[in-house]
Amino acid sequence: MKRNFSLALVVLAATLGGCAANTPANDPSLIGSWKGLRAENGKCQFLSWKNNFKPDGRFTITFFRDAQQTQPIQTEHGTWSAANGKNELRTDGVRLPDVYTYKLINADTVHYVNVASDPSGDCQEDYDFTERRIRG
Template structure:
């Protein structure tokens, strides 16, 4: 009986491991550090930011009051999922995710359009922005 149970557990573990291995990952072209700004003349309050999309599906983002990024406002972290031109950010402590469509302009430039956001977010307007990869 013990042997059958052990064998069943091994088969189950192998099956689940195989499913995890086939799980689609995040778009690898977004992994890394990026910076962006919200237009000063746009629909929402001006912000600039630096974010880091990690391969393990976590992110952190620091918001700044100024374009030079010397006056931090706050840092947030959470999990991200991106595939097929859709990026979803689930910030820790925020009930609903922010969702964007994205288009890669080149390896170091990505354009986003906001399509869904948590009602507690600082801007409830639809807006778009471009981020640039931070190298070095």
């Protein structure tokens, strides 16, 4: 009887472990390179950026002072997770994530609304912006 109980625990653990591995994958429509900008007359300081969402759940984003993206400010790296209209970015070395709701306008355009950000971030306002896919 004890052996059957131990076997049942092993099977249960393997089953639960398999469920954890089946968490939803990142939204594949967001994978790739994108560019965006904050409105110059918006709630937050103007910025433009290029980001790259990689299939392995990592991202890189470079911020620029100008819309032409010739004056870089800084580059950040981290992890991203996106599903069901919610995208969460965890920048390496930053305590709390930035959280956005998003809606795909088409395959090359996505609209975001910032709903939460780390208190050390440059803008604490809820703001929205549109990103466009970079092809080629």
